[in-house]
Amino acid sequence: MRRRLRLIGIGPGGPDDLTVAAVRALNEVDVFLVADKQRGVDDLVAVREEICRRHVTGDYRVITVPDPPRDRAPSAYGTEVRDWHAARAAAYESVLREQVAPHETTGFLVWGDPSLYDSTIRVVERIRDRGVLDVDYDVVPGVSAVSLLAARHRLVLNRIGGPITITTGRCLAHEVAAGGDNLVVMLDGALECARLEGDWHIWWGADLGTSDEELVAGPLHRVLPEIERARARAKAARGWVMDTYLLRRAGGVGAGS
Ligand SMILES: C[S@@+](CC[C@H](N)C(=O)[O-])C[C@H]1O[C@@H](n2cnc3c(N)ncnc32)[C@H](O)[C@@H]1O
CATH class of the missing domain: 3.30.950.10 (Tetrapyrrole methylase, C-terminal domain)
Known part of the structure; x- marks a missing residue:
């Protein structure tokens, strides 16, 4: 069965700066995957949770996925980022396999707009390329x-x-x-x-x-x-x-x- 992923732009932090289309998309999600950056920026996870509380009327689950470690000052920036995308894709894939049923819709709460300095589209493309899971996705733009x-x-x-x-x-x-x-x-x-x-x-x-x-x-x-x-x-x-x-x-x- 083909899994449905939704990459939803949630605006840059304000609970009111979401589009109507984003709110509609949030309400079609069964499971949200949230990266846990483990860098003491818990407030960013809290902002995402607040957005869900405020805008989602039905039931949903939130699964936090520990972010793979990343070198913030690498000598080869492009290679380091590509490796990190691959590690993140593998982490998401195993959570999807083990904790999300194929018929459930999975949502990613993307900060601002997914098209601008955000890796979620690339990471989801990686999941597709790996060929282990049959996934399709759409992108809901957000306020950058x-x-x-x-x-x-x-x-x-x-x-x-x-x-x-x-x-x-x-x-x-x-x-x-x-x-x-x-x-x-x-x-x-x-x-x-x-x-x-x-x-x-x-x-x-x-x-x-x-x-x-x-x-x-x-x-x-x-x-x-x-x-x-x-x-x-x-x-x-x-x-x-x-x-x-x-x-x-x-x-x-x-x-x-
Ligand atoms: C990883 S990028 C994500 C950009 C996001 N996709 C967007 O469309 O705004 C993070 C950068 O976005 C900018 N940014 C994100 N949220 C912001 C906010 N609430 N106020 C000001 N700048 C913000 C900052 O330059 C920050 O370093």
Whole structure:
């Protein structure tokens, strides 16, 4: 029997930032698989549980799956990530085989939108490739942290007719050296933007959608101390902080648009 998996974008943390389609999909799930990252970010599991409590009206089970260990500063980043995807696929596969009946629908609560810096689609593709289980899946889009950042600051991300680069803290310096001057940065625990030279403007947000949301905007080097303070506040409030920001070089083509 073909198993049905649903990858459901749940927004970036706020219990209200789900689409109607996502809520409908949540209510068709029998079993949710939740990765237990074992890194002291229990609040993220708690947020997912709160979303289920709030939006699911019927019965469901939650199975936490211990995340395979991962080297956070590997020498070969791509290889390390691919190995980790394979280990995660194997872990999910054994839980599906041992704890989920073939007729049950399995749901994955994907943070933000599944298309952006998330491995769930790749991991589920791995499960299919392994060929042990007959699975099919669909993807329900979610509100990304990027959408929420833009909304909170009332931004259009691209300048008129111009490009927008979405990148990570790790790749920021490279993208700027390659000419990027309008960039959204995610996954940046070290505020890499502080190293940039020149005249930049930043629109920053942390823990968007939650009651501890923080927002700062202004000339980059002038507002950095304010961002550091807001970041520390958000971290103290819930034990974790996730932030996203738009960086725009002043004076570029259409800079004011
Ligand atoms: C693994 S990525 C997941 C992105 C997610 N799929 C999305 O669409 O937003 C994690 C990064 O997303 C951003 N992020 C996620 N939730 C956030 C939030 N509530 N507020 C600000 N940034 C957030 C941060 O840059 C964080 O480092």
